[in-house]
Amino acid sequence: MSRVRRSVLAVGVLLAAAGSVRAHGAALRGSSGSLSIPTWLFLSTGGAVVGASFLLATFATDRSFVRRSHDWGRRTRAVPRVLREWVGPLVGLVGLLAVLAFGFGAATGLAPTEPRRNLAVLVVWVGWWAGYVLTLYLVGNTWPALDPFRTVARVLPSLDREYPDSVGAWPAVAGLLALVFVEVTLPLVEDPVVLATAVAAYGALTVGGAVVYGVDDWFERADPVARAFDHYGRVAPLARTDDGVGVRAPGAGLVSMADVDDGPLADAGGVAFVVALVFATTYDGFVGTPAWRAVAEAVHAVGVPGLAIYAGAYLVGFAAFVAVYRWAARASRRTGDTFVAVDELARRFAPPLLAIAAGYHLAHYLGFFVSLSLPLAEALLAPTAPPSPRLLVLPSFVGAIAITAVLVGHLVAVWVAHAIGFELFPERLQAVRAQYAFVAVMIAYTTLSLWIVSQPTVTPPFL
Template sequence: MTRVRRLVSIVVALVLATGTVSAHGAALRESAGSLSIPTWLFLATGGGVVGASFLLATFATDRTFVRRSHDHARVLAAVPRVLRAVVAPLVGLLGLLAVLAFGFGAAVDVAPADPQQNLAILLVWVGWWAGYVMSLYLVGNTWPALDPFRTIARALPSLDREYPGHWGAWPAVVGLLALVFVEVALPLAEDPGLLAAAVAGYGALTVTGAVTFGVDDWFATADPVARAFDHYGRVAPLARTDDGVVLRMPGAGLVDATGETGRRADGPSASDADATAGGPFADAGGVAFVVALVFATTYDGFVATPAWRSIAEAVHAPGVPGVLVYAIAYALGYLAFVAVYRWAARSGRRTGDTFVAVDELARRFAPPLLAIAAGYHLAHYLGFFVSLSLPLASALAAPTAPPAPQLFVLPSFFGGIAITAILVGHLLAVWVAHAIGFELFPERLQAVRAQYAFVAVMIAYTTLSLWIVSQPTVTPPFL
């Protein structure tokens, strides 16, 4: 227990020592007030709920109950082919054209330049990154049908080169980390033209990759956005299978994703990578991508807090460039997340008294982290989406001349929604880890003991997440 308590303290300290920023959030909305619930109550309640849920799952469930709950699925309806093959791709292409037109249009004064009036900025940050991403883990991944770059790549001739197997998911890891840092370093939420250029550049790169290595291989393995959305879709209670849309237990797709048979019952996000043993988490790159995705969810919150402002100003004072401050903290933060997760895998092997390799434990227990990422995303962006829904609606109704922006004033109970989203995400992560432990280990006690370190990390992350949402939002310095 002493080691576990020490680990929790180390995790929190490492995370708080790293820096991240929400450039689009700071540019689009005013500083938000802190929640009225005392901070100590956030932290104590969050950690206690996660720990208690682990004990409850341990003593109140058995292997048969867990397996039945995840295997049960009810067919709801079939998805019309015209919707998947015609309507959704057309909507995605129209959205891309709108972003490019109104982004570049603002640069030549034919579209509004105000971030709260420009359709490109509102569509990307409010409609897509906030609103649409929430739909992925709530109702399933529809991005394969909507993705305009996938649609464009399918219409082009392919070079049909074999995707290098040793690359694995590492291009997606590098791509995700690069995209997040570009969001930090560049004012993409303030300059519509710069945003349009970034979208065009990303599109050119991903279409080139898809044309070179094939659409299925590229988007299933190497494209960071497609892979991230696939992972979020596995959290959802809805899935698209060969039988149609089915209703299942939330997180069931996360359990399926770790299996050796590559079952394809994880929703519209069902990736071609599942055809291989181990699914999308078969290699170290797949695990590193999950950790990067979890790190990115924290990234959008911490640097908009007063604590980060104080740390960044202290480091910047001797003359360290502001961007370098963010870059160093960004790199150290991600490495700290990776190191802590690897520690959990090594500790799980020891406490579980198992011959299962550390890499295998890391692979099998990575998917539960996606439920944590989804819960934090909902907590961080629900209020952002609702408050800016009026400017988005106005820009959609009159894109060339929208009225003066008016933000929707959030009611006080939104603070409770944020807390609930974080806790539900962590509770779901504990349950999924419990189910995976039962699948992996033959003995009940062994399955439970192997999870100790992973649950300790979840408790630490719960505490950090609740602390972030309890802080007032401030403008990140130097950017």
């Protein structure tokens, strides 16, 4: 048997144990559904950890200490120009061409139609959305150097029309919500042709926007993927500086992000995008739970079309997330006894949510990435050996990491919110009180996230 066929066999063995290949991270949640303690105790403990971390943070009232904790940094070395300007763009273009070639090739018989054997599916869902995104909040945002659509747009003539300030980040909000809804409702994981079509359509739209409004304005303000990756990169302990790469405290980039008046959070759309980033991954995980399946089937039984059920839950869920966050901003103004506007409070305290989004993304997709990459690596390194039985214990191990990732993301968020409060308010007690509502929202997000990752995975109905 050839090495390639052994690799595919190894992938198939673990998938048989972990579940079907879906963008919903089936391997992860299916592995964490057998808790040895009551679910209510598990969830309340997680919420209590976040609450306790806030209480501990309140003891840090020395402004100089809080400021030093997120201002600390150290320069390492410059990134070679050849990596930024040649290797990165080349890797991105090769990846895009592989996705299109193997995706559309499945329609003509030139590439496998089975998603577990098609390179387009593996590159997009395993290599890119699961594996690559994990690096963003660990080592920083490298997407500007890799983005193939940015590379293509740079060599095309630009109309250089002025990007309307009144629009702000709202195109990115709409784009992110559309991308996630398409990912959930269309067979992008099961059908390589549909996946390649979606990639091509997105590429045409984003390159067209960059040609009209310019590369910098479009990708910094309107492109949902570039904006999401920029936000994830701000969580990382590594950051690109003017003279190289620097090391900083995890989440320090979020504190500085909140203090920039002309940055990505300068308008209400920027705040809505942060909330959408948290909501989108939550929704993606929720539709794979038994609770959603039961509710959706009950509603469908009275005659509501399946697509309408998903769209209705999507819009209502996002509106609820925005409403809860706006409530927190209004409550913060009352408890903090401040004249700072509600919109300003919403803008200042939005960055901590990105740490939550990063932690939940890792929890949601780590198992999906590991379940496919490790069997393949083992088969390539030991092509004559059968798939290792040890791979079958991975789901439990990954489930533990998932829970840890959710909690760590929320703990970082609590500390970032604490640092932002002390930057914003002159009085120490006022800075603490202003955080009450936002911490309450974080505890609610923690409980919801832990509940989702603790659920056994089921196939979403009507898809």
